[in-house]
Amino acid sequence: MYKIIGHPQSRVLRVMWLLEELGAPYELEPAPPQSDPVRAVNPSGKIPVLLTDGAVLTDSVAICTYLADKHGKFTFPAGTLERARQDACTQFGVDVLEGALWTSAKNSFVHPENVRVPAIKDVCRAEFARGLETLATLLGDGPYLIGETFTIADIVVGHCSGWAAVAKFDLPKDGPVHDYFKRLRERPAFQATMARIKEAL
Known part of the structure; x- marks a missing residue:
């Protein structure tokens, strides 16, 4: 176990x-x-x-x-084009979406107050918003990041959506990205x- x-x-x-x-x-x-x-x-x-x-x-x-x-x-097998696309989507989730969320968190409560840069949180929100625009493009016709196949890339990006909600970052109220996040939350x-x-x- x-x-x-x-x-x-x-x-x-x-x-x-x-x-x-x-x-x-x-x-x-x-x-x-x-x-x-x-x-x-x-x-x-x-x-x-x-x-x-x-x-x-x-x-x-x-x-x-x-x-x-x-x-x-x-996941797709290593050495396949699908795996390369999957890995790129995973890194997008980490670098872009999580990057904005984590930088905001570090400057909200993680770092000692004397080293925080509160103004950077506005930049983080803007970067996250741009990331959601990119996500819409990556999704295409979906339903998942790599077409019909649910992968660990969806788990990483889906986790970021929940993190964003807790951090009170703006999330779409309708449209493909909203539907995608809802689809992930509905998985058993x-x-x-x-x-x-x-x-x-």
């Missing part, structure tokens, strides 16, 4: 969501970043951490890539993830 260490209202959600999609059993040990349980297995103190087969894996995208490759689901595995998070908190 897999074991996840980390607070579920974080990038930990990505790993939980994928494991629910895979139907793979897992144990969740809720723990905030930099806490003793996390630092005991990951000196950086960052979450999520996945324990499997005696190994310690870190970074949500690396973990999801490993799990999808291992189980042969929700996502619903199961949210129920599991509710139980853990």
Whole structure:
């Protein structure tokens, strides 16, 4: 059985969501970043951490890539054009959408107040808005980023939409991107993830 260490209202959600999609059993040990349980297995103190087969894996995208490759689901084979497109969409989610959200968070509550740059949050919101415009183009006719196939790229981008809602970033109220985010939230595995998070908190 897999074991996840980390607070579920974080990038930990990505790993939980994928494991629910895979139907793979897992144990969740809720723990905030930099806490003793996390630092005991990951000196950086960052979450999520996945324990499997005696190994310690870190970074949500690396973990999801490993799990999808291992189980042969929700990813395309390495060396294919589809995999290259999938990886590009995953990196778009991390670099553009998460980048804006994380920079805003660091300058809102993560960094000490004396080093925060509050004005940068307006830039983050603008970058996120431009990212949503790009997302609409990437989706095309959808229903997912890589056409008919749901992949870990959708998990990363979908997680960013939830993060944006909590951070009160503007999200579309209709149109293709709105419908896409709604489609992701309606997936049974996502619903199961949210129920599991509710139980853990």
